[in-house]
Amino acid sequence: MEVAQVIDDSTIPDGAVAPAGHSVAPTRTGWQSRYVATLCVVDLMVGLGSAVAALGLRFGPATADSYNRGHLWLTVGLPFAWMVALTLNRAYESRHLFVGNDEYARVFRAGLGFTAALAVASFAFDFRLARGYLIIAMPSVVVAGVAMRYLVRRHLHRSWGRGERLHRVILVGHELAVGEMTKRLRRERYHGLGVVGACLPYPAAESVTGGGVGPLPPILGTFEDVATSVARAGADTVLVLSCPEMAGAALRRLGWQLERDDVDLIVASNLVDVAGDRTTVRPVDGLPMLHVEHPRLKGGRRVVKAVFDRLSALLLLILAAPLLLAIALMVWMSPGAGGPAIFRQVRVGKNGRPFIIYKFRTMFVDAEERLAELLDGNESDGELFKMRHDPRVTPVGRWLRRLSLDEVPQLVNVLKGDMSLVGPRPPLPREVANYPSDMRRRLVVKPGLTGLWQVSGRSDLSWEESIRLDLSYVENWSLTMDLAILVRTLSAVIRSSGAY
Numbered sequence: 001m002e003v004a005q006v007i008d009d010s011t012i013p014d015g016a017v018a019p020a021g022h023s024v025a026p027t028r029t030g031w032q033s034r035y036v037a038t039l040c041v042v043d044l045m046v047g048l049g050s051a052v053a054a055l056g057l058r059f060g061p062a063t064a065d066s067y068n069r070g071h072l073w074l075t076v077g078l079p080f081a082w083m084v085a086l087t088l089n090r091a092y093e094s095r096h097l098f099v100g101n102d103e104y105a106r107v108f109r110a111g112l113g114f115t116a117a118l119a120v121a122s123f124a125f126d127f128r129l130a131r132g133y134l135i136i137a138m139p140s141v142v143v144a145g146v147a148m149r150y151l152v153r154r155h156l157h158r159s160w161g162r163g164e165r166l167h168r169v170i171l172v173g174h175e176l177a178v179g180e181m182t183k184r185l186r187r188e189r190y191h192g193l194g195v196v197g198a199c200l201p202y203p204a205a206e207s208v209t210g211g212g213v214g215p216l217p218p219i220l221g222t223f224e225d226v227a228t229s230v231a232r233a234g235a236d237t238v239l240v241l242s243c244p245e246m247a248g249a250a251l252r253r254l255g256w257q258l259e260r261d262d263v264d265l266i267v268a269s270n271l272v273d274v275a276g277d278r279t280t281v282r283p284v285d286g287l288p289m290l291h292v293e294h295p296r297l298k299g300g301r302r303v304v305k306a307v308f309d310r311l312s313a314l315l316l317l318i319l320a321a322p323l324l325l326a327i328a329l330m331v332w333m334s335p336g337a338g339g340p341a342i343f344r345q346v347r348v349g350k351n352g353r354p355f356i357i358y359k360f361r362t363m364f365v366d367a368e369e370r371l372a373e374l375l376d377g378n379e380s381d382g383e384l385f386k387m388r389h390d391p392r393v394t395p396v397g398r399w400l401r402r403l404s405l406d407e408v409p410q411l412v413n414v415l416k417g418d419m420s421l422v423g424p425r426p427p428l429p430r431e432v433a434n435y436p437s438d439m440r441r442r443l444v445v446k447p448g449l450t451g452l453w454q455v456s457g458r459s460d461l462s463w464e465e466s467i468r469l470d471l472s473y474v475e476n477w478s479l480t481m482d483l484a485i486l487v488r489t490l491s492a493v494i495r496s497s498g499a500y
Contacts, residue, residue, distance in 0.1 A: 031165045036092050038152060043086055046144045047079030054137035058130055070127055082141055085114040098156065099191055101480045104146050108480075111142035150487060157190045166194030167264070170220065170229055172254075173241030175200055181241060181268070182217050187465075188456070197233045199226050201245050223250070227257040237264040278476065295475050297444060305479065309421050313414035320408060327405060331360050334396040339365035342409060347426040350446045355418040357426055358409040362397025363390075404493045410449050422482040423448025424470035442470045445477070455488040 055075045086092065089110040096102045115138045122129035159165050169185070171178045178198045185193050197220040220229035223245055226238060238258055240246050246254070251267070258265050278293045296302070317324075328341040343361035346354050393401065400406040413419040419426065426447035432440075452469040473481070 032094055035097070035152075035156065036094070039092060039097075039149065040083065042148045042152060043083050043145060044079045046148055047082035047141055050137050050140035050144060051075040051078040053140060054133045057136055058132040071130065071133060074129075074133075078137065078141075082110075082114060082145075085110040085117070086145075089113065098153065101478070101484045103149060103153075104484065105480050107145045107149065108142060111138055111145070114138065114141075154491070156192075160190060160192045163194065165192070167192055167237045168196045168233065168235045169193045169237045169239050170226065170233060170235045171195060171198040171217065171239050171241060172223065172226055172246060173198075173200075173243050173268075175216065177241040177243065179216055181239070182215075193237070193239070196235055197229060199223055199229055201243070226254055230258065230261070230263055235263065237266060239266045239268060241268050296477060301479055305420065305482065306417075309414050310417070312421060313411045317411050317415065320411075323405075324408060327360055327400065327408075330396050331362075331394075331400075334394050346429060347447065348429055348432045348443065349418050349426065350443065352432070352440075352443050354429065355413070357418075358412050360397075360400055360406040360409060362394060362400050362406050363392045364394060407449060414449060418446070420446040420448045421450065422473075422485050423451055424473060425451060425453060425466070438471075439467055441474055442467070445474055450485060450489040452485060455485055455492045 052075060055071060059071065086107065089106045090096060091103060091106040091110060096106060115134065118129065118134065118138075121127070156165070171181055173181070178200065182195050182198070185191065185195055195217045197218045198216060199221050200219060201223055203222060218233075220233060229235070230238060238254070240251065240254070255265050278295065280291045280293070282289050282291050331341040339361060341361060343359045343363075344356050345359070347357045349355045397406065410419060414421055423446050424442045427435075427442070432443070452473045453466040456465075456469055
């Protein structure tokens with residue numbers, strides 16, 4: 001029997017295929033195991049730190065007294081109990097890690113469950129649990145747990161950005177779909193998927209351009225060659241795009257073939273930008289039916305969002321008042337600028353209602369009059385006008401844009417209810433006038449101070465990608481998503497990527 005020689009996949013660059021007669025041993029299991037081990041250590045330290053802080057702040061010098069012995073033992077056991085709570089909430093399973101907000105939601109649910117369990121246990125065993133200890137320990141462990149997991153994930157995403165520890169993916173589908181998916185996956189690597197090849201329904205000789213969306217990855221064969229292509233390319237993931245040839249029995253047989261080598265099988269749904277929590281598989285007469293729920297555009301969660309928006313805007317305006325005054329003086333006194341410090345402009349809000357948006361003025365007062373002579377230099381591929389080196393921007397304005405400080409006065413719009421902290425970008429009336437019907441879907445929610453497109457590249461994104469991200473937010477909104485976008489906004493502002 002012929003035995004295939006196993007070689008390290010680190011010797012094969014992305015897009016290359018292993019020599020015939022060789023198979024590549026995927027190393028993803030190794031780094032994923034190390035990642036989970038790192039999370040375990042982080043969670044253990046977070047639990048210990050929160051427990052020690054709660055003990056010290058609640059009891060102070062009386063910590064060593066004999067009547068506090070129970071809380072001493074609780075402090076020792078809390079880190080391990082916290083890890084058990086996370087495990088029960090499946091916060092260490094790889095399908096919930098790496099990307100998305102599900103991991104953070106599970107940490108939050110683990111905190112709620114752990115708090116309830118402590119309350120029940122203290123009542124059942126007649127243990128006088130100090131409320132101050134609980135009030136300090138549990139919020140601390142949840143907040144610190146989410147923050148530390150975010151930092152660990154950011155480190156992983158930076159590795160992915162350098163092309164390290166990527167899943168080696170083979171795309172299976174028609175030429176147009178493969179070309180589009182390749183373009184999207186290679187534009188951003190935060191998802192950790194590196195395309196190394198593709199399998200088309202017909203021989204590679206019949207393929208030409210990648211469907212007009214860019215060059216195709218190396219063509220490794222047809223749909224009949226997927227399993228052998230996986231071995232040749234050292235892939236650990238097969239991504240099947242929507243196509244009639246790979247459905248039903250054919251997809252089931254492919255799953256059986258990949259199961260032998262523990263290769264992941266991903267099926268890309270043709271339900272564009274519909275999140276998993278809106279889809280439910282319900283069997284009907286033995287047939288699995290995928291039910292798609294309507295997006296949450298009303299209800300109690302929207303009320304919570306509105307209250308959170310206005311309270312946060314009020315608090316931030318109070319805290320930032322000295323900064324706002326200083327920036328206003330800088331804008332007003334900037335050489336050659338002239339005019340007011342606050343720029344007012346009509347934008348389109350929820351349900352097409354116009355409102356006045358407030359920003360620090362970053363351009364000279366005659367910027368609108370000079371727009372016509374600059375249209376030929378537009379670097380945007382859509383309705384927006386963008387120039388990386390716009391001559392109408394003042395020196396102070398360029399600095400404000402780089403740090404996104406020109407947007408801070410929009411907190412007044414949030415306080416008034418015209419805008420939200422998170423939402424689609426507020427468009428101009430002339431942009432809305434040219435919207436196709438699908439794009440008007442952005443107007444069913446309030447525009448936001450920040451949003452998905454702002455934390456995903458801002459002005460560096462194409463018009464089509466910006467719209468796709470805004471529509472994805474509208475369709476899949478959740479409170480968890482809002483919190484994640486707010487956290488990512490801080491990172492995007494610090495990097496100043498796409499800000500001009």
